Amino acid sequence: MPMETDTQRVTAKAKEIAAKEQERLLERTGASGELFKRAVKSLPMGVASTFQAADPYPIYLDRGLGSHVWDVDGTEYLDFHSGFGVNVVGHAHPKIVEAIERAARTGTHFAVTTEVTVALAEEICRRFGLDQLRFVNSGTEATMDAIRVARAATGRDIILKIEGSYHGHHDDVLFSVVPEAEVLGIRYNTGVDGGPGVDDFYMTVPTSKGVPANTAENTLIVPFNNQKALERALGQVGEDVAALIMEPVMMNIGIVIPRPGYLERVRELCSQHGVVLIFDEVKSGATIASGGAIERFGVQPDLACFAKAIGGGTTIGAFGGRADVMEVITRGAAQQGTFNGNPLSCRAGLVALTEVLTPDAYEHLGKLGTMLAEGCRRALEEGGIPAHSVDLGAKGCVSYRPEPLRNYRDFLDCNTDLFAASWPWMVNRGIFMTPGDEEQWTISVQHSEQDVQAYVDAFGEFCAELNA
Numbered sequence: 001m002p003m004e005t006d007t008q009r010v011t012a013k014a015k016e017i018a019a020k021e022q023e024r025l026l027e028r029t030g031a032s033g034e035l036f037k038r039a040v041k042s043l044p045m046g047v048a049s050t051f052q053a054a055d056p057y058p059i060y061l062d063r064g065l066g067s068h069v070w071d072v073d074g075t076e077y078l079d080f081h082s083g084f085g086v087n088v089v090g091h092a093h094p095k096i097v098e099a100i101e102r103a104a105r106t107g108t109h110f111a112v113t114t115e116v117t118v119a120l121a122e123e124i125c126r127r128f129g130l131d132q133l134r135f136v137n138s139g140t141e142a143t144m145d146a147i148r149v150a151r152a153a154t155g156r157d158i159i160l161k162i163e164g165s166y167h168g169h170h171d172d173v174l175f176s177v178v179p180e181a182e183v184l185g186i187r188y189n190t191g192v193d194g195g196p197g198v199d200d201f202y203m204t205v206p207t208s209k210g211v212p213a214n215t216a217e218n219t220l221i222v223p224f225n226n227q228k229a230l231e232r233a234l235g236q237v238g239e240d241v242a243a244l245i246m247e248p249v250m251m252n253i254g255i256v257i258p259r260p261g262y263l264e265r266v267r268e269l270c271s272q273h274g275v276v277l278i279f280d281e282v283k284s285g286a287t288i289a290s291g292g293a294i295e296r297f298g299v300q301p302d303l304a305c306f307a308k309a310i311g312g313g314t315t316i317g318a319f320g321g322r323a324d325v326m327e328v329i330t331r332g333a334a335q336q337g338t339f340n341g342n343p344l345s346c347r348a349g350l351v352a353l354t355e356v357l358t359p360d361a362y363e364h365l366g367k368l369g370t371m372l373a374e375g376c377r378r379a380l381e382e383g384g385i386p387a388h389s390v391d392l393g394a395k396g397c398v399s400y401r402p403e404p405l406r407n408y409r410d411f412l413d414c415n416t417d418l419f420a421a422s423w424p425w426m427v428n429r430g431i432f433m434t435p436g437d438e439e440q441w442t443i444s445v446q447h448s449e450q451d452v453q454a455y456v457d458a459f460g461e462f463c464a465e466l467n468a
């Protein structure tokens with residue numbers, strides 16, 4: 001581990017790099033600046049989703065092909081952002097293009113279930129070991145409906161959520177997503193890592209304005225990777241808890257791998273207390289393995305939520321699991337939507353899951369991911385940078401903390417100055433990346449070893465520059 005003085009030195013250097021690279025970025029992206037001036041008149045913050053906003057303006061993209069994207073200035077990048085993890089098939093994959101063209105020729109929407117919709121349901125059930133599923137149109141809808149089904153099935157209202165997890169933007173889950181360090185202390189301590197436990201819940205911290213204050217009463221927060229805290233929480237309120245919703249591997253604070261035995265214990269505790277265990281696989285599903293985290297970590301939830309990569313680049317979401325839980329949909333639990341199971345998305349999703357994301361494809365993604373993470377690791381080591389890299393299939397990241405993260409509170413130790421310098425550095429060198437340190441890269445089947453090497457080279461230069 002580097003000496004504190006080394007950390008201070010690279011942090012000071014990172015601030016210099018960030019300022020210089022940000023200036024260069026603005027010089028190179030004049031057309032984005034112009035489009036922002038226009039966009040901000042019709043779209044708050046000039047974007048379609050707040051996650052797309054940036055200061056002073058975002059880079060607007062024009063098109064993508066294979067592993068590449070082009071911005072509105074015509075600048076070409078290698079795409080490691082991949083639409084927040086949607087594009088594991090890459091851009092304009094010929095098989096996906098054909099599927100979408102076919103849907104365009106034969107009808108893009110009926111609001112009537114088609115055979116293709118059934119076939120995609122079958123494939124998702126097969127991959128993830130689900131009995132049944134229902135389609136929706138986003139990850140948000142998937143977690144919202146899964147929670148409703150869990151409440152209907154149990155007749156209970158409370159949900160448990162993990163501190164630092166994002167499950168979309170509906171009211172129930174907009175708590176303790178990225179709580180600021182100052183507000184963390186209040187309604188806890190769960191005794192993380194064997195420390196003294198006073199109260200068994202973390203503070204339920206609102207993430208958004210506009211959520212009714214009393215919603216917080218039904219959303220209780222527990223830490224990731226801490227089975228004791230969950231045990232105590234369920235010991236106190238278990239019989240009122242409908243569901244525990246969690247990412248089996250946390251992917252909205254970099255990547256946090258579950259400790260050995262943690263998910264198994266979570267599974268046991270939920271069964272013991274009659275709590276529906278919901279895995280949010282919106283990010284991990286179809287990216288970290290064919291069967292997502294369920295396959296990778298070998299623990300089966302009662303319900304699981306999907307979106308992003310399962311649609312082959314189109315708008316989609318789904319949730320499903322045990323037939324005896326899903327059955328409440330036939331007995332009054334509302335689950336509906338005009339676009340659910342839309343034939344365009346389902347055709348693209350079916351081709352993605354059955355013809356593009358094959359076992360060979362996962363091998364390719366895993367190989368490239370490890371090559372990328374190891375390349376970054378070497379660069380970090382050579383530069384003595386206080387950070388580490390992690391990879392899981394198509395996903396991976398560098399987190400600016402020497403040791404791996406165990407939970408959200410570890411994420412608060414990450415050096416944000418180092419990330420703030422790395423992002424414009426990489427973008428200015430043709431590597432398009434997600435703009436936040438909570439995100440990760442996503443590799444597509446259309447990425448090559450050369451693409452990965454280009455990332456590693458640019459990152460190596462960054463680490464060297466931190467020491468220059």
Ligand SMILES: Cc1ncc(COP(=O)(O)O)c(C=O)c1O
Pocket residue numbers: 084137138139140141143166167168169247252280281282283307308
């Ligand atoms: C784990 C997780 N769940 C749910 C969502 C919400 O998905 P969507 O943006 O499609 O509503 C996201 C989005 O990033 C996510 O990362």
